[in-house]
Each structure stands twice: as C-alpha cells, then as structure tokens.
Amino acid sequence: PMTRHNTKKRRILDIIPIIISILLVIGINFCFQLVLVNGDSMNPTYQNNDFLISSKIAYKNHSPQKGDIVIVDGKSKDLDIDIIKRVVATAGDTVEIKKGQLIINDKKVKEDYIDETMNKDMHKMTVKKNTVFIMGDNRNHSIDSRVFGSIPIQDIMGKVIFDLKF
DSSP states (O other): OOOHHHHHHHHHHHHHHHHHHHHHHHHHHHHEEEEEOOSSTTTTTSOTTOEEEEETTTTSSSOOOTTOEEEEOGGGGTOSSOEEEEEEEETTOEEEEETTEEEETTEEOOOTTOSSOOSSOEEEEEOOTTEEEEEOSSGGGOOSHHHHOOEEGGGEEEEEEEEEOO
C-alpha cells in the first residue's frame, strides 16, 4: 500500500533527474561554448561554418601557449563578431615577418598548418606583458595582431579544444 511517506519519497526521486539535468546544463554552459567559424581567416585548419567547442576555463590557472587556438572577444577590437586565431607569441617574445617567414625570438617558425607564404613583412616588435600575438592560419586573408597589435589575455574568451567536422 502507498503510504504518505512512500508518496513523498517517490516525488523526491522523480525530481532528482531533473535537478541533475539542470545542474549539468549550467555546468556545461559555464565551462564550454559552442562556436561557429565565420569566415576564411583560419583556413585550412577550420573552414567557414565549422563548429568548434571551446573551454571557457582553460586559462583560469595558466596563460595561453604558442599554438593554442583561441576565441577572442571581438568587441575589444571594435569588431562585430568574436574572432578565432592562433597564438603565435606570448609575453616577452619578439615577433617579425621577413620574406614571408614568421620569426619568433630570432628563430624561423615551422608552420605546417598554413597553405601559403605571407605577402607582407612586419618589423620586429616585442609582445607586452599580459598579452599574446595572434594570427589567422590563412595569413594573407586574416585581420589579426599584425593589424591591431597584441591582445590582452583578459580578452580571450576560450581555447578551442574540439572541432565538430562532419
């Protein structure tokens, strides 16, 4: 027979999966972000309309590293959309482009992820403290740190951790 105690226990058991689902959604939303690639600046690594998953908490305990692909708050650079770029240099590094070749700390960087040589050189500059130098993989068709300078780490919204290529 159903007692008053059993009915109350049953209601609580019915609510537990709902509470767990809500907490899961909140947790996932707090930690991760689904990102849609808009444009060709990251070709060939990512194509227009690819979906990516970024970690919003990747840089809570450490700074971005060279090679990380990051989501940057576009509003910080007066852009209408957030941007996806590769970190090529971090604080204290020198960056220059000579004869189409990226040079970090006076060493040529081997970049297997780009398709074409850059067509514009850039004078040597030093990346400031608490900033990173970012570039799109499609170097000749990317608005990045070569245009707007190094970006503050606080403007990075997440690190790409997974792509959903179908």
